[in-house]
Amino acid sequence: MYSLRLLGGVVLQGPSGPLEGRIVQPRPLALLCLLAASWKQGCSRSKAIGILWGDTDERRARHQLSDTLYVLRHALGQDAVLVSGEVLRLNLDVVQTDVGAFEQALDDGLLEKGAQLYGGEFLEGFHVGGAPVLERWTESTRQRLALRYSETVETLARQAEDARDFRGAVQWWRRLVAHDQYNSRVKLRLLRALQLSGDPATALRQAEEHRRLLMEDLGVEPDGEFLAYVERLKREPVSVPLPPELVEPQPSVQVVPTDPRHAPDAAPPELNRVELVQRGLRH
Numbered sequence: 001m002y003s004l005r006l007l008g009g010v011v012l013q014g015p016s017g018p019l020e021g022r023i024v025q026p027r028p029l030a031l032l033c034l035l036a037a038s039w040k041q042g043c044s045r046s047k048a049i050g051i052l053w054g055d056t057d058e059r060r061a062r063h064q065l066s067d068t069l070y071v072l073r074h075a076l077g078q079d080a081v082l083v084s085g086e087v088l089r090l091n092l093d094v095v096q097t098d099v100g101a102f103e104q105a106l107d108d109g110l111l112e113k114g115a116q117l118y119g120g121e122f123l124e125g126f127h128v129g130g131a132p133v134l135e136r137w138t139e140s141t142r143q144r145l146a147l148r149y150s151e152t153v154e155t156l157a158r159q160a161e162d163a164r165d166f167r168g169a170v171q172w173w174r175r176l177v178a179h180d181q182y183n184s185r186v187k188l189r190l191l192r193a194l195q196l197s198g199d200p201a202t203a204l205r206q207a208e209e210h211r212r213l214l215m216e217d218l219g220v221e222p223d224g225e226f227l228a229y230v231e232r233l234k235r236e237p238v239s240v241p242l243p244p245e246l247v248e249p250q251p252s253v254q255v256v257p258t259d260p261r262h263a264p265d266a267a268p269p270e271l272n273r274v275e276l277v278q279r280g281l282r283h
Contacts, residue, residue, distance in 0.1 A: 002076055002095045004036055007102065007145070008120025023075035026128040027052060031068050033123060035081065035090040036097040037141050042089035054133045099145070111152050115175070118149040150179055157189065166197035182214065184222040188229060200237035204230070 002019075005011040010029065012019045022028060030052055035043055045065060052068075053061035069088075072081055082089045092100055098117055105114035122142040128134055157172035173190035180186055187210045194203035207230045214220050221227065 002080075004032065004095055004097045005119065006033055006036060006097060006099045006122055007118055007124075009124050010126045019075060021075065022071045027064075028068050028071045029126075030128050030131070030134060031065075032072060032090070032095075033126070034137075035088060036095070036099055037122070039090055039092060039097065039100040040103075042084070042087040045086050045088060048088060051133050051137050052128075052131060055130070102145070103148070106148060106152060111156055115149065115152050115156060118145075118152075121146065146179070150176060153179065154186075157193070161193065161196075166193050169193040170197050170199075182218065184210065184214070184226045187222075188226050191229065191233070195233065195237075200233060204233060204237070207233070 001015065003011075003013050005013075010033065012024060012029065012032070018024075023032070031048060034048060034051060045062070049056075049058070049061045049065055053064055056064065069081055077094055079091050080094045082091050090097070098119060099122070102114055102117040105111075105117060122145050123138050126138070153172055153176045157169050157176065160166070160169035160172060170190065170193045173186065173193050176186050177183075177190050187206070191203040191207055194200065194206065207226075210226075211222055211230075214222055
C-alpha cells in the first residue's frame with residue numbers, strides 16, 4: 001500500500017518510506033496528483049494531455065503520457081492506474097490519498113473528520129516548469145478544496161454556538177482565522193465566541209492583532225462593523241450586546257404577588273445585566 005499526501009505539500013510514500021527515482025520527477029508526480037484529485041470521476045487521456053503537455057503536438061503528447069503511465073506502474077504496480085477506454089483512474093486500493101479521504105469524509109457528512117484531514121493547501125510548494133495549464137488547474141483545485149474546508153469549519157463553529165458550546169466554537173473559529181487570516185468577518189466571529197466563552201480580554205488582544213495585521217500587510221483598517229464591536233467591547237467587556245443570531249428569546253415571566261398589597265401589574269425587579277449577558281441573553 002502506498003500513500004500520497006497532497007494537502008500541505010506533496011509526499012509519496014511506500015511501505016519502506018518515501019519513494020525515489022523517476023516517479024518523483026515533476027511530470028510523473030504531476031500526473032499522479034492529477035489522478036488523485038480526480039479520484040471520483042477519473043481523468044480522460046485528453047484532459048491529462050491538455051494539462052500536462054498542452055504545448056506539445058498530440059502524437060508526441062500521447063507518447064509522453066504512455067511513457068509516464070509506464071513510470072507510475074513500474075513504481076507502484078500494474079494495478080495502480082486503472083484504464084477504462086479513454087478514462088484513467090487511480091486505484092485507491094493501491095494508493096491512498098489525503099485528498100480522497102478528505103472529500104469522502106465531507107461527502108459522508110463526517111465534518112470533524114474531514115476538517116482534521118485537511119493538512120494545508122493543495123500541492124503547496126509543488127511546481128512544474130513550462131506547464132501554465134497545470135498551474136491554472138492546480139490553483140483552481142486548490143481554491144475548490146480550500147473553500148470546502150472553510151465552509152466545513154464554519155459549519156462546525158456555528159453548530160458549537162447553537163449548542164452553547166462557546167469554548168468549542170472558539171477553537172473552530174481559530175482554525176478558520178488561521179486559514180483566512182485577513183477576513184474580518186471571520187475574526188469578528190472569533191471575538192464574539194471569546195466574549196461568550198467568558199474571555200473578553202483575549203478578544204480585545206485578538207482584535208488589536210487583527211487591526212495591526214491588516215494595516216501592516218494590506219494598508220487597510222478592518223470594516224466598520226468590526227471596529228464598532230471592538231469599541232463597545234472596550235467600554236463594556238462583559239455587557240457588550242451579543243449578535244442577534246446568538247441571542248435566545250427571553251421567556252415571558254409571570255409575577256405572582258405573595259402580598260395582597262402588591263398591585264397585580266407590578267413590574268418584576270430588574271434582573272442582573274451581567275448574569276443575562278453571561279447566559280447569552282440580550283437585556
